[in-house]
Amino acid sequence: MRQIGTLRNWNEERGFGFIAPTQGGAEIFVHVTAFARDGTRPTVGERLSYELGRNPEGKPQAVEVVRLAVGSSRPTRSVEVVAARPRTSWLGITLIVALIAVASAWGYKALADRRHRAELAAQPVAPTLRSPSSSVSPAVFHCDGRTHCSQMTSCAEAKWFIRNCPGTKMDGNNDGVPCQEQWCN
Structure with a gap:
């Protein structure tokens, strides 16, 4: 269930802060990875919508944070989902294409040699x-x-x-x- 709160403090160097829930209660820890990767940084005092999750130690933290002032209606993915998506570099693609080309050329030459020997x-x-x-x-x-x-x-x-x-x-x-x-x- 989504909750709404206000960012009370933010440590830019370490990339985390705390959200004060609108309905009251203890402040909720939030990490920079819970925000959308749109190039902007969170600012103290802005209103946020978030899901309540747990960190690896079991403590509550905000995940899938949406900045209400920005107007984004789509929550960001959690760190686990982004990390699981494979990324292929241009170097990797180039190496794969080169290997396919070399294997094809070698196979073509072997086939041509075999045909020539059969003709002879x-x-x-x-x-x-x-x-x-x-x-x-x-x-x-x-x-x-x-x-x-x-x-x-x-x-x-x-x-x-x-x-x-x-x-x-x-x-x-x-x-x-x-x-x-x-x-x-």
């Missing part, structure tokens, strides 16, 4: 030519995005790729002989 596996493998006297026909191989020795099936294929396809990474010492440790010993 579906392509027919070029036959290896064992005879040193036969020449490699350009129609046997084609540039398909492979760049590493582990993706080749023979020395002839690696040599054809290094000569005809840009961006290969198979001649580490730049001597013109690719895949020396795997295919072209």
Whole structure:
């Protein structure tokens, strides 16, 4: 039940004061957190409407105080309700968005790599030519995005790729002989 009283004294430094109830009786303790957060401070002598509550020690105190001179009809929330509401900072939101972006990029790259490997596996493998006297026909191989020795099936294929396809990474010492440790010993 709402009660009405007058603010009898106020300690600005410590943020509390006492209300004298209109119907009489002992003065009621009031803390600054019981007032609306509108940027103004309580003043001695103003009329207040309040609910009677209890502090953690069980003593009576005013809660949900409304300043009647201000004309606010909506009581403020108690400290417990305001403290329970989560607040998200811009930094937290930015970090969450960044994590989602990184995870999405990583997932997209993994999916693209998997599709590329499936496409390579579906392509027919070029036959290896064992005879040193036969020449490699350009129609046997084609540039398909492979760049590493582990993706080749023979020395002839690696040599054809290094000569005809840009961006290969198979001649580490730049001597013109690719895949020396795997295919072209």
